[in-house]
Amino acid sequence: MKLLEFPHSHYCEKARWALDSKGLKFQAIALMPGYHIFTVRKYAQDTSVPVLLDAHHAVQGSSAIIDYLDNKYPSYLLSPKDPQQLAYCLQLEEQMDKIMGENIRTILYYSLLAYPKFIRHCFTHSMPRVKQGIFQIFYPILRKKIYKSYVISEEKYNEARYNFEQAMEEIAQIIAQQPYLLGDQFSRADVSIASMLSLLVMPEQHPFPWQDVPDKQAREFLNSYKGHPVFKWTENIYQKHRIRS
Ligand SMILES: N[C@@H](CCC(=O)N[C@@H](CS)C(=O)NCC(=O)O)C(=O)O
Incomplete structure (x- = not known):
């Protein structure tokens, strides 16, 4: 595959x-x-x-x-079998893929597009040097394209900050009562939300070789969530469940 x-x-x-x-x-x-x-x-x-x-x-x-x-490959399922749980799980996954996933992308690109080497590392760290060079040459065009697709404006950035915060609070309420998003059962909802938050938490079990974030505003954003219960929950989920084959 x-x-x-x-x-x-x-x-x-x-x-x-x-x-x-x-x-x-x-x-x-x-x-x-x-x-x-x-x-x-x-x-x-x-x-x-x-x-x-x-x-x-x-x-x-x-x-x-x-x-x-x-x-x-049904021998290990990420989707719950119970139809009601499945419906809730898929709805939560879809909602958070959008609200957490899209907004954190807007927030981080807003500050980090100004750092070509950092962005080059994100996209091309595993590629040969020649491809990294090509990336560098075309970066000014790519930067505009990414800004237009995912950041758009300062107003959208501010909206993204607000919506991301709301999503974090929503998840905090769920995990205050139970270890996993569906209760006692680890599922695709946990995989999805922890993955969406991987850019916030940068867990060591994640296969990407993280680099220090070069921008002050982005660092402040990331640091502001360090003590958050959902940040800690994500770290735990990664520790317990992110096994790499
Ligand atoms: N809902 C999709 C979102 C995927 C997505 O937004 N991928 C971005 C990278 S984070 C992408 O490929 N963007 C380039 C493009 O759409 O051409 C999923 O869950 O896979």
Whole structure:
């Protein structure tokens, strides 16, 4: 199996985690941003990663990848079997993939796009030097594209800060009562939300080689959540459940 990815992407981390949790061997293939659309479009309708390639199947999107893997490899399930729990789980996953996942991306890119070396590391650390050089050359174009797609404006940044905070409080209320988002059972909801927060927590069990964040505003944002119960919960979930195959 192959996973088309951007190494630092929290949605790609979610897909990798699902593969690892089932003990499946796969090759993660980092794509060059911008050019990725030509590769991804060979297999899928949209241009986004992750995309899982398994024999004759191409599965795009982190949630669809979990659906596919649970269906094909049911001996260890991430989806709950009970239909009511499943409906709640999928709704929470979808909501938090959006509110946590999209907003943390906006917040971090807002400050960090000004640091080409840092962004180059995020996308190309596993690539040969020549590709890193190509990334550097095209970065000014890519920077504008990322800003336009994911940051948009200062107003959107402020909205993202507010919405992210609300989502953190919502999750804090759930995990105050129970160890996992569905109660006593570890599930895809935990994988999803912990993955969305991997960019905040930067856990050591995560396969990405984290670098120090070069920007003061971004550092202040990250540090402001260090004592938060959901930050600690994410660290614990990573420690207990992020086993790499
Ligand atoms: N809902 C999707 C979101 C995936 C997504 O937003 N991927 C971003 C990277 S974080 C991407 O590939 N962006 C480039 C593009 O859409 O062409 C999922 O869960 O996989």
